[in-house]
Amino acid sequence: MHPVLERKMSDSDWGLLADAVHSNDMVAGYTHDFYKYPARFSPVFANRVIRFFTEPGDLVVDPFMGGATTLVEARVIGRRCIGADINKLSTFLARAKAAIIVRKDLDAVLEWALNLRDRLNLRHPPIRAEDWIKEGYQRNISCRSTWPTRKTLELVLANLHELKNTSQKRFARCALLKTAQWALDCTKVIPSAKVFREKLIENVVKMSKGATEFSRAAKASDKLYDARGGFRIRCLNRSAIGLENEPIFNKTPAPKLILTSPPYPGVHVLYHRWQVKGRKETPAPFWIANSIDGNGEAFYTFGHRKRKTNKQYYEVLLQAYKSLAKIADKNTIMVQMVGFSNPASQLPAYLETMDKAGFKEDKFLSISNMPDGRLWRIVPNRKWYATHKGSIGSSKEVVLFHTLDR
Ligand SMILES: C[S@@+](CC[C@H](N)C(=O)[O-])C[C@H]1O[C@@H](n2cnc3c(N)ncnc32)[C@H](O)[C@@H]1O
CATH class of the missing domain: 3.40.50.150 (Vaccinia Virus protein VP39)
Known part of the structure; x- marks a missing residue:
């Protein structure tokens, strides 16, 4: 040995x-x-x-x-x-998962997500992500069962600018990514837009707990x-x-x-x-994470x-x-x-x-x-x-x- x-x-x-x-x-x-x-x-x-x-x-x-x-x-x-x-x-994930995030930023994302709920009604006019669509990042997510999820994602992402800093935006994108993976990836039944919205809030709350636990442990270990x-x-x-x-x-x-x-x-x-x-495969996770795939x-x-x-x-x-x-x-x-x-x-x-x-x-x-x-x-x-x-x-x-x- x-x-x-x-x-x-x-x-x-x-x-x-x-x-x-x-x-x-x-x-x-x-x-x-x-x-x-x-x-x-x-x-x-x-x-x-x-x-x-x-x-x-x-x-x-x-x-x-x-x-x-x-x-x-x-x-x-x-x-x-x-x-x-x-x-x-x-x-993208590594930067979101291994970084310390402060309570104030987590609370800001939750408040933003709660306020956003009413603005995500599918009867609102669409805000199409034209640049991403042109590059094919919305492939296979616009059929009868998936378009409500796609439109909700577009509406949420179009409001991301309301968040104040990179930490908040990254955390919000990550919550959206988790929720969209749950809704679209390998699921038999695609959830309705209403269920998706509720899940997004649930995920923000759950992830905030995990991020707090991580940040506390990381800070404590800084003394080592x-x-x-x-x-x-x-x-x-x-x-x-x-x-x-x-x-x-x-x-x-x-x-x-x-x-x-x-x-x-x-x-x-x-x-x-x-x-x-x-x-059917979709490169949508890259769109949500604001990252380029192309491979x-x-x-x-x-x-x-x-x-x-x-x-x-x-x-x-x-x-x-x-x-x-x-x-x-x-x-x-x-x-x-x-x-x-x-x-x-x-x-x-x-x-x-x-x-x-x-x-x-x-x-x-x-x-x-x-x-x-x-x-x-x-x-x-x-x-x-x-x-x-x-x-x-x-x-x-x-x-x-x-x-x-x-
Ligand atoms: C089995 S996964 C690693 C999973 C990881 N241990 C975890 O806990 O999530 C292998 C990874 O290798 C990456 N990969 C493939 N080719 C690579 C290369 N040439 N250089 C660096 N990473 C590469 C893939 O993108 C993939 O994320």
Whole structure:
């Protein structure tokens, strides 16, 4: 075993980590339920990995941050964290979920949403989002059952200027995003405009509680280390490839932990679209988040899923992990949760790529639950009508531990 890993973990720590991997608890607490990001970590897993492998003030990096689970958990226990993702929706969410927001701003958004209710009547003239429509961001949300939701979204967004600052606007967009995902993504029956309006208020109230809880914990954890002249959280909208060129990595010691979950080979996941009624795809989340998409599924998943081989997947993976090797040092531990549709062929190719990038695997027999000495979990196939939005195809997920091979 690598000496860094040997030093850090007691038997009971390993037990707790294994429990967290199998945890089926709903993703909840703090700002975690602001959005159902596909294939997101369990916060319990992220929290335990960060606690076990780092100390307050240490740097944690998540180069595929997705819904920002790592950033939120790192922030509340006083670790610095840099997250990156190629998806602008992810950066939007990370900025909304991992930032401290004051009570006054949360109250202002609730008051605004309550006052807005009467102005959202569908008999009011429409305020069309022409620029977004031209670019196709309202695709598949204007049929008989979906247009009331679309029109309500347009009316709410047209009144966003009444909010006073970026924090309030971002929080309001996030509440709208959560409500619209609930209404449109993989639902069998699209709710009426009235039900949508009530849900929006309910979400603002719920999210305010989560944001308050997060902000309190984050502020309390500020005392754990001195961040003067440095930073606590950074969100980068960029590819993991070339990450070493970000100036921030010249100004900070190497990360103690890289905790991440890259796109899964051969597993169908839509990070950038909602599936209206479980079928037709819409890029509407980008419109609501005021972010640009403009890319197909392959952009977010290391290549085309439907190709016969995963060659492109491993090429992109290699480039990305070569970059991670450049920001790491001999004390950096990399913990990954990776899913495979066909582990027998995909895992060896995955590990070979890690090896080529300069990482060596460590296995822990004390927590393994398979003859290969690793810790696995089975992810059931969650159909489009299941209550777990952001569903992913059936896969087996494994926890991998690596350190630099030098
Ligand atoms: C499995 S998800 C991460 C989920 C995350 N662990 C969470 O808790 O929400 C993988 C992420 O990788 C991102 N991604 C894909 N290609 C990337 C690249 N080249 N660089 C950075 N991020 C990328 C996707 O946009 C997606 O958000």
